[in-house]
Amino acid sequence: MPAATYDLVLRGGRVIDERNSVDGVMDVAIKAGRIAAVGADLAKDATRVEDVTGAIVAPGLIDIHTHVYHKATSLSVDPGFIARRSACTTLVDAGSAGAGNYDGFRDYVMIQSPYRILAFLNISFPGIFGFDKGVSIGEATMRSMLPVDRCVAKVEQNRDRIVGVKVRIGGIVTGDLGLGALELALEAAEALDLPLMTHIGTAPPSYADVVDMLRPGDILTHCYRPDPNSAIGPDGKVIDAVLKARERGVLFDIAHGMGAFGYETTEAALKDGFPPDVISSDVHVIAVEGPGYDLLHTMSKLLNCGLSLPQVIAMSTSRPALAIRRPELGHLGVGAPADITVLRQYDSNYVFEDVVGTRRQGSTLLQPVAVYLDGKSMEVSRRPFEESFLTGHHHQH
Numbered sequence: 303m304p305a306a307t308y309d310l311v312l313r314g315g316r317v318i319d320e321r322n323s324v325d326g327v328m329d330v331a332i333k334a335g336r337i338a339a340v341g342a343d344l345a346k347d348a349t350r351v352e353d354v355t356g357a358i359v360a361p362g363l364i365d366i367h368t369h370v371y372h373k374a375t376s377l378s379v380d381p382g383f384i385a386r387r388s389a390c391t392t393l394v395d396a397g398s399a400g401a402g403n404y405d406g407f408r409d410y411v412m413i414q415s416p417y418r419i420l421a422f423l424n425i426s427f428p429g430i431f432g433f434d435k436g437v438s439i440g441e442a443t444m445r446s447m448l449p450v451d452r453c454v455a456k457v458e459q460n461r462d463r464i465v466g467v468k469v470r471i472g473g474i475v476t477g478d479l480g481l482g483a484l485e486l487a488l489e490a491a492e493a494l495d496l497p498l499m500t501h502i503g504t505a506p507p508s509y510a511d512v513v514d515m516l517r518p519g520d521i522l523t524h525c526y527r528p529d530p531n532s533a534i535g536p537d538g539k540v541i542d543a544v545l546k547a548r549e550r551g552v553l554f555d556i557a558h559g560m561g562a563f564g565y566e567t568t569e570a571a572l573k574d575g576f577p578p579d580v581i582s583s584d585v586h587v588i589a590v591e592g593p594g595y596d597l598l599h600t601m602s603k604l605l606n607c608g609l610s611l612p613q614v615i616a617m618s619t620s621r622p623a624l625a626i627r628r629p630e631l632g633h634l635g636v637g638a639p640a641d642i643t644v645l646r647q648y649d650s651n652y653v654f655e656d657v658v659g660t661r662r663q664g665s666t667l668l669q670p671v672a673v674y675l676d677g678k679s680m681e682v683s684r685r686p687f688e689e690s691f692l693t694g695h696h697h698q699h
């Protein structure tokens with residue numbers, strides 16, 4: 303008997319891979335940790351076969367806004383717990399660490415984890431240092447907290463895992479410094495030729511003033527935050543500054559968290575033809591038990607808002623991979639790392655809630671089935687708070 307061609311074949315799932323223009327029922331074959339083939343009838347050449355009929359086979363999910371500098375920063379959560387529950391293969395930390403404490407993040411969290419953990423480095427030297435239930439201290443209120451040269455030097459030494467610069471803008475985070483903090487962060491990102499991820503909070507500065515300064519490829523995170531200071535004008539339409547920003551290539555990211563997903567904003571934006579570019583969770587210590595929970599739950603939420611399954615998958619795989627300039631991730635092309643997320647879509651009567659307490663009756667939920675990281679099977683955990691709301695079998699669209 304000839305030696306098997308493939309180590310593992312996932313047989314019969316609906317494969318959704320935007321980058322390679324794939325959406326259909328087929329097999330995915332893995333060899334030596336990489337995608338070896340995608341097509342029909344691959345199982346006969348495999349050492350091991352997993353039947354995933356009726357399931358969705360997607361590139362490994364990428365959450366580009368998490369906080370996982372666990373136990374060293376007060377806002378962060380355990381990356382393993384989050385990756386298992388949300389069926390992610392790649393977690394990108396959004397500025398929990400700055401130049402002053404990044405080395406600990408790398409040595410004590412990133413390299414200890416089996417998952418791909420990447421980071422935006424905070425322009426603030428101490429990172430997000432004072433954030434917890436009842437504690438909220440701005441990390442970008444003084445120029446002396448934002449030494450551009452230190453940020454640039456730390457990124458230069460760690461380009462393997464640092465994918466961009468992060469800044470939080472608005473309200474008490476920046477205080478009187480306001481847009482001055484954004485200028486310094488842009489200076490660092492420009493020097494590094496990397497994207498800047500900018501958080502938008504309460505005014506000042508205004509949503510328009512912030513997006514006006516962003517460059518092509520920069521990421522506005524918390525794009526569907528509720529009023530006040532949302533992307534929607536008094537006429538119920540997306541404001542001009544936001545439309546202009548998208549036109550020049552600024553990317554808009556959900557980052558649900560505990561303050562940044564409002565149904566009124568979301569529904570107005572979608573009605574006005576303004577879907578997000580990327581879906582992310584902003585999972586942290588206050589959001590991890592709802593209403594944002596994690597990336598997979600946030601994907602379900604957007605699915606229930608009317609985005610299609612292929613859109614939601616693309617916004618959580620290929621789009622974030624390109625946003626962080628890691629084109630090798632987020633797709634299932636032959637030769638790519640075998641990062642794969644297997645999901646099922648169930649009928650459900652789950653009632654979703656946004657960050658201001660507005661509720662919407664849902665009809666469907668995505669649930670994790672399996673995750674492969676570099677071809678290796680990883681544990682997934684169900685989210686118990688959702689299980690009792692599943693009312694029917696998964697769909698087969």
Ligand SMILES: [Zn+2]
Pocket residue numbers: 367368369396559584
């Ligand atoms: Zn965040």
